Amino acid sequence: MTTQPLLIVLLAAGKGVRMRSAIPKVLHAVAGRSMLAHALATARAAGAAKLAVVVAPGMEAVRAEAATASPGIEVFEQPTQSGTANALLAARPALERHRGDVIVLFADTPLMQAATLRRLTAALEAGAGIAALGFEAPDATGYGRLLLDTQGRVRAICEHSDASEEERRIGLCNAGAMAFRVSDLAGLLSRIGNGNAKGEYYLTDAVAIAAADGLITLPVACTPDEALGVNSREQLAIAEGVFQQRARRKVMEAGTTLVAPETVWLSFDTTIGRDVVIEPNVFFGPGVVVEDGVHILANCHLVGARIGRGARVGPFARLRPGADLGESVHVGNFVEVKNAKMEAGAKANHLAYLGDGRVGEGANIGAGTIFCNYDGFNKHFTDVGKGAFVGSNSSLVAPVRIGDGAYIGSGSVITKNVEPDALALERSTQEQRPGWAGKFRALMGRRKKPA
Ligand code: UD1
Numbered sequence: 001m002t003t004q005p006l007l008i009v010l011l012a013a014g015k016g017v018r019m020r021s022a023i024p025k026v027l028h029a030v031a032g033r034s035m036l037a038h039a040l041a042t043a044r045a046a047g048a049a050k051l052a053v054v055v056a057p058g059m060e061a062v063r064a065e066a067a068t069a070s071p072g073i074e075v076f077e078q079p080t081q082s083g084t085a086n087a088l089l090a091a092r093p094a095l096e097r098h099r100g101d102v103i104v105l106f107a108d109t110p111l112m113q114a115a116t117l118r119r120l121t122a123a124l125e126a127g128a129g130i131a132a133l134g135f136e137a138p139d140a141t142g143y144g145r146l147l148l149d150t151q152g153r154v155r156a157i158c159e160h161s162d163a164s165e166e167e168r169r170i171g172l173c174n175a176g177a178m179a180f181r182v183s184d185l186a187g188l189l190s191r192i193g194n195g196n197a198k199g200e201y202y203l204t205d206a207v208a209i210a211a212a213d214g215l216i217t218l219p220v221a222c223t224p225d226e227a228l229g230v231n232s233r234e235q236l237a238i239a240e241g242v243f244q245q246r247a248r249r250k251v252m253e254a255g256t257t258l259v260a261p262e263t264v265w266l267s268f269d270t271t272i273g274r275d276v277v278i279e280p281n282v283f284f285g286p287g288v289v290v291e292d293g294v295h296i297l298a299n300c301h302l303v304g305a306r307i308g309r310g311a312r313v314g315p316f317a318r319l320r321p322g323a324d325l326g327e328s329v330h331v332g333n334f335v336e337v338k339n340a341k342m343e344a345g346a347k348a349n350h351l352a353y354l355g356d357g358r359v360g361e362g363a364n365i366g367a368g369t370i371f372c373n374y375d376g377f378n379k380h381f382t383d384v385g386k387g388a389f390v391g392s393n394s395s396l397v398a399p400v401r402i403g404d405g406a407y408i409g410s411g412s413v414i415t416k417n418v419e420p421d422a423l424a425l426e427r428s429t430q431e432q433r434p435g436w437a438g439k440f441r442a443l444m445g446r447r448k449k450p451a
Pocket residue numbers: 011012013014015054078080081082083084086087106107108109142143144145157159173174175176201202203204227228229230231
């Protein structure tokens with residue numbers, strides 16, 4: 001058994017009308033990553049030596065996403081969206097250059113697993129002419145049906161819209177992914193016509209044509225979850241739900257406590273250490289790394305942040321891209337951190353905005369502190385030194401530097417740098433009038449009109 005070089009062609013040119021969207025279907029996201037990028041990651045993990053994607057004219061954003069997710073990928077244009085066989089033909093130059101196996105994968109099946117694709121090529125190695133991925137659909141509506149012969153081989157695939165009543169009762173559906181030997185493809189594709197309900201050139205027709213040539217198509221089974229094809233917003237939400245269930249299970253298996261797993265939303269790349277406790281209603285956007293022993297209290301929104309060992313975040317905290325929390329940092333309720341480093345042991349426990357800055361080791365940021373980072377044109381840096389104490393309700397107007405160990409009096413608007421260990425105070429002197437309140441009350445009481 002020898003492994004052949006593998007070319008994977010992703011089909012992404014479909015209009016995706018059922019999404020009712022101005023954005024191409026395959027750019028809609030599951031767990032913070034486009035469906036296209038999910039499919040590309042699966043294709044790479046399956047060991048593809050070469051990747052190609054077929055897009056429609058004008059899909060510049062899809063091209064760009066493909067190039068970012070898989071540098072070096074070949075992009076082909078399908079001039080008109082007249083079916084999956086016609087889409088594969090658009091990649092003809094890549095097919096002509098290739099020697100080995102080809103897997104055709106749809107870019108709208110974001111939950112497909114790499115190991116499943118490898119079972120398709122294994123079926124070719126075991127003697128199949130074509131391998132077709134099938135699954136038992138709980139609701140088969142819309143899917144093509146695999147028609148098996150008495151020996152359990154696939155004799156044809158019949159699209160839902162062309163299927164008879166009897167064929168529609170078949171639960172075994174086409175998951176979309178198919179494997180071919182590249183040497184067979186040109187001959188098969190050239191004979192596919194469009195005499196069907198939709199007037200499209202169906203790749204699935206290759207199976208019946210191959211059978212007439214004596215080429216065997218073997219079915220390879222996968223779970224309904226991974227076969228889920230996203231054609232509508234409802235199916236997008238179902239795919240998201242399945243992804244989340246998988247991801248939650250994985251983080252729990254790796255040693256994280258999710259108090260209410262179904263309320264925690266993870267991203268495709270969320271990384272969580274051991275003995276982390278995550279309370280209910282926490283949302284992870286892309287790019288979050290959580291180190292060991294962290295406690296995330298309820299209702300936090302986290303994107304592009306690192307949370308260092310033993311830190312405590314929330315409840316109701318917001319960490320935005322570039323938030324970098326060191327060991328044992330505390331970030332409490334209604335605190336927002338963006339593009340700012342908090343060094344070990346620093347604390348901001350209540351109601352603060354820390355944007356574009358550094359909070360030195362062990363420094364304490366009082367309630368209501370604002371880093372005034374934006375002047376309407378540019379962003380500026382606030383630097384709070386090690387062990388500094390910023391009193392409540394202070395505005396630090398950037399660019400500004402607070403020296404190590406300095407104190408900022410509550411309510412100050414700090415516009416100038418503060419020396420290490422100094423006290424900086426910016427507020428008017430308090431006035432006091434002894435006995436004033438009693439006299440005032442007596443005067444007002446005399447003047448009050450009866451009700
Ligand atoms: C397709 C299969 C069906 C299978 C289902 C699994 C065909 C004819 N039908 O149906 O058997 O059960 O997927 O999810 O293959 N595309 C192009 N160019 C086109 C048409 C489609 O690139 O001209 C791309 C789409 O972007 C999409 C994929 O091919 O990624 C599948 O097309 P779609 O229209 O979603 O096919 P289904 O009706 O879902």
